[in-house]
Amino acid sequence: MENEAKERNVQPHKRNDEGYRPNQTPAALKIIQGGRNDLQNGASGEAERLDEPMGVERFVPAVLYDGGVIETTMDEHEPAIQWCQEYMGWKVAQQENWKPDPKSAVGRMTHMGWGIWIQSGAAADSSPFPPAKREAVDPHIRWCWSTRSLRDKHSAFREAGIRVSELYTDRQGREAFDFWAIDDRMLLTAVEDRALKDGAFADYNVFRVMVRDLKRSIEWYEHYIGMELEADRSEEGYAVMTLGINYHPEGHSRWVLEEYPGMPGTGPVDGLFRTRCFVQSREDFFAYHRFLRESGASVSEIGGFVQRGMVHFHVYDPDGNRFNVSSM
Numbered sequence: 001m002e003n004e005a006k007e008r009n010v011q012p013h014k015r016n017d018e019g020y021r022p023n024q025t026p027a028a029l030k031i032i033q034g035g036r037n038d039l040q041n042g043a044s045g046e047a048e049r050l051d052e053p054m055g056v057e058r059f060v061p062a063v064l065y066d067g068g069v070i071e072t073t074m075d076e077h078e079p080a081i082q083w084c085q086e087y088m089g090w091k092v093a094q095q096e097n098w099k100p101d102p103k104s105a106v107g108r109m110t111h112m113g114w115g116i117w118i119q120s121g122a123a124a125d126s127s128p129f130p131p132a133k134r135e136a137v138d139p140h141i142r143w144c145w146s147t148r149s150l151r152d153k154h155s156a157f158r159e160a161g162i163r164v165s166e167l168y169t170d171r172q173g174r175e176a177f178d179f180w181a182i183d184d185r186m187l188l189t190a191v192e193d194r195a196l197k198d199g200a201f202a203d204y205n206v207f208r209v210m211v212r213d214l215k216r217s218i219e220w221y222e223h224y225i226g227m228e229l230e231a232d233r234s235e236e237g238y239a240v241m242t243l244g245i246n247y248h249p250e251g252h253s254r255w256v257l258e259e260y261p262g263m264p265g266t267g268p269v270d271g272l273f274r275t276r277c278f279v280q281s282r283e284d285f286f287a288y289h290r291f292l293r294e295s296g297a298s299v300s301e302i303g304g305f306v307q308r309g310m311v312h313f314h315v316y317d318p319d320g321n322r323f324n325v326s327s328m
Contacts, residue, residue, distance in 0.1 A: 050223045052295045059284075059291040060226040063325065064246040065205070065253035066278035067115020068143070070186065073128045077108050077120040083182045084112050087162065088145075089200025101130050102305060114203040115247060115276075130303070138187045139271035140210035140263065141321045142178065145201040146193035150175055153190060153199070170208065171238040171258050186272040205245065205253045207275060211319050214239060214259035220317055224297055225277075227255060234259075246278045268298065268320040276324045282311065285327035289313050 052058060072080050084090045094111035101107075104121035111117050123129040147153045150167070154177050157164045165178040176191045189208065196202055211217040218239050221227040227241035230252075237259045245251040279285040292299040297315050304311040304326075312326040 050219055052291075056291065056294045058223070058295075059287050060224065061279050061281065061284040061288050062244065063226050063277045063279060063288075064244045066246040066276050066326070067117070068273060068275045069324070070116065070118045070182070070273050071130070072118060072120050072182075072272070074106065074108065074120045074122045074126075077110070077118060080118050080182055081110055081112070084116075084118070087157070087160070087181065088112075089198065090114070090116070100310075101303060104129050116203075137266045137269055139269040139321065140266075140319060141271070141275075142187065142189040142208040142210075143273060143275060144176070144189045144191050144204040144206040144208060146191050146196065146204040147201055148192070148194060148196040148199055150177070150190060150192035171233075171236065172256065182272065188273065205251070206256060207253070208256045208258055209317070209321055210260050210263055211257050211317070211321075212259070212261055212263050213318070214257055216318060217257050217259075221255065221257070224292065224295070224315070225323065230254070243277065263319065266320060268316045268322065270322055274314075274322060274324050276312075276326055279325060279327045282327050285311060285325070288325070 070080060070084075081092065085092075090112040092110055093113050096109040096111075097107065098109045099105075099107035100109070100119050100121045103123060105124040107119075107121035109117050109119050121129050154164060154167060157179055163180040163184050167175060167177050170176050170189075170191075174191050176189055178187060178189050180187055190201070191204055191206075193202065193204070209217070214234055214237070218229060218232070218241070221241050222229065225243070227243055229239060230242045231240040233239060239257045241255040241257060242252040243255065245253055279288060286302070289299065289302055292315055299315040300313045302311055302313050310326060310328055312324060314322050314324045316322055
């Protein structure tokens with residue numbers, strides 16, 4: 001499936017929509033005994049609350065950013081493609097009649113570049129399966145996409161009747177705006193990159209994650225996901241964490257944790273657009289899921305083709321932000 005996509009040589013942090021290839025060899029596994037002294041980056045004090053229950057060994061493999069999935073129904077699959085083509089400037093890179101779950105009678109997957117797949121499926125009675133969950137509450141995670149002219153894109157979206165926020169400056173000093181894609185159901189963020197050659201949106205490899213307690217969230221993402229702390233700007237209310245990129249061995253994705261102590265408590269939220277991370281080894285994938293479950297993390301059951309094929313689960317951070325993990 002994904003293996004048919006092309007690979008090009010790019011420098012770290014550069015964007016390349018043709019660079020998607022999900023089977024690069026990841027960095028060495030991180031296998032660490034439980035206990036606060038083993039936390040990365042010297043975390044201490046509050047890190048004690050992340051200790052595993054007695055007898056649980058910490059096991060976090062190389063978790064790599066791998067694009068994302070737009071989950072929709074079979075009837076809405078084609079309109080979603082058309083929306084992405086018209087307003088995001090994306091092109092269909094690959095089409096697959098692939099069932100996303102063993103219980104699906106039919107399914108479709110469409111690769112739109114940047115590792116983004118539109119996915120849908122239906123059971124034998126034509127009901128959506130897996131169900132494309134759409135929360136009434138917007139998720140507290142923003143996937144950032146770059147455009148050549150931010151203000152022009154903002155005006156064009158408004159004229160097209162697309163819901164947009166006002167222009168604003170984010171925690172890192174970048175001008176941005178939020179927009180609700182695919183019939184007002186998918187919340188994304190736009191930032192500017194004058195180096196782009198056309199008006200299509202490009203993956204910025206930056207994700208903004210809203211959290212209530214910055215220190216707790218830094219420790220959680222280090223301990224359970226294996227993220228590395230690149231910049232601690234606690235005095236400014238944010239921190240920058242990094243993960244490797246599966247299709248770009250030398251690149252990094254950046255996860256900006258932004259502290260909002262008064263953030264409403266909505267519980268776990270499943271957005272329509274979901275980032276996906278990848279674990280190369282199936283054995284390590286299952287061991288990682290077992291570690292998360294035994295540690296008491298809020299983790300789903302494993303879905304997909306458990307015996308052979310794509311498998312996946314998701315885990316929620318302490319503020320209900322969803323983090324997807326898959327393997328082949």
